[in-house]
Amino acid sequence: MALHTDPITAEVVTLIGRIVTRYNTEFDNVAAHHALTRVQSRALLALEEPLSMRELATRLRSEPSNVTGIVDRLEARGLIERRPDPADRRIKKIVTTEEGRTMNKDFKASLDFAAHPLATLDQGQRRQLRDLLRLMYADAEDV
Numbered sequence: 001m002a003l004h005t006d007p008i009t010a011e012v013v014t015l016i017g018r019i020v021t022r023y024n025t026e027f028d029n030v031a032a033h034h035a036l037t038r039v040q041s042r043a044l045l046a047l048e049e050p051l052s053m054r055e056l057a058t059r060l061r062s063e064p065s066n067v068t069g070i071v072d073r074l075e076a077r078g079l080i081e082r083r084p085d086p087a088d089r090r091i092k093k094i095v096t097t098e099e100g101r102t103m104n105k106d107f108k109a110s111l112d113f114a115a116h117p118l119a120t121l122d123q124g125q126r127r128q129l130r131d132l133l134r135l136m137y138a139d140a141e142d143v
Contacts, residue, residue, distance in 0.1 A: 023114060030110040034103060043070050044079060044104055050093035052085065079103060 024038075031041040039060065046059040053071065057064040071094055074080045079100035085091040096104060118126055 026113045027111065030107060033110065034107060040070055040074055041107065043067070044074060044096065044100060045107065047080060047094055047096045047100070048104070050083070050085075050095045052091050052093055056094055074100070 027041070028038055031038050034041070036044065039062075042060055043056060046056060051059065053064050053067055056071070057067045060067060060070075071080065071082070075082065078097055080094055080096050082092040083095050085093045118129075121129065
């Protein structure tokens with residue numbers, strides 16, 4: 001039986017799709033609550049460490065030229081700032097401000113909707129799910 005016609009695989013794909021849809025909807029709601037767009041939120045969350053524009057663009061899977069506007073808007077709100085890279089002053093690193101770090105913390109705390117369904121699983125089941133997801137993710141990286 002081909003993998004794509006296997007009923008269990010089809011159900012797993014459907015369930016993953018529903019989880020992703022729920023996650024994206026809730027993520028967008030949290031972003032809107034913080035007066036951010038989805039991509040602005042993703043950029044801010046990616047800045048747990050200082051990154052160059054190129055590094056941030058890579059994390060966002062975007063072109064550096066597209067990231068400039070996102071960074072400009074976050075900087076205008078006082079959530080991030082551009083600083084010279086101490087190792088190479090020609091490069092600017094994007095760094096979260098104190099306000100940006102506070103918003104990151106609040107944003108992550110607001111994403112508790114993802115943890116709620118996991119609470120129905122015991123520690124062993126959560127570990128098993130984590131290990132299976134890691135296996136799936138590692139395999140997807142090779143594609």
